Amino acid sequence: QVQLVESGGRLVQAGGSLRLSCVLSGDTFSNHAMAWFRQAPGDEREFAAAISWSGGSTYYADSVKGRFTISRDNAKNTVYLDMNNLKVEDTAVYYCASNFGVPSGGYYDWNEYDYYGQGTQVTVSS
16 A cells, blocks of 8 residues: 655745655555645645656646755655745645656646645744
8 A cells, every 4th residue: 555654844934945755655656656735724735846757857836936846766765845945825734645657637636646645734934
């Protein structure tokens, strides 16, 4: 059974940086496309970033483009989200998601993924 476990969320000041990690177990990591979504209190869940199973393609929401970088280490079964120049509006629970192969409906839709983590809280203070 595939499991995703996120880590790295914490309280950080605006302008700071943070790295989130998500480890996949129970399957061959390199077969999975990976993504990060986030949900702020009172808001709908939104796409943040995604990476193809090979790592050759990456996708970003406009709100994080140029500040966040998604990457993967297939030897460590881990996907990362490096977040720089954090803003108060980046405060959210960040969720990791995986899809075996290529999401048929595209990388941006939560429902296209097969597995989900429990989330890690990121809080950005002003």
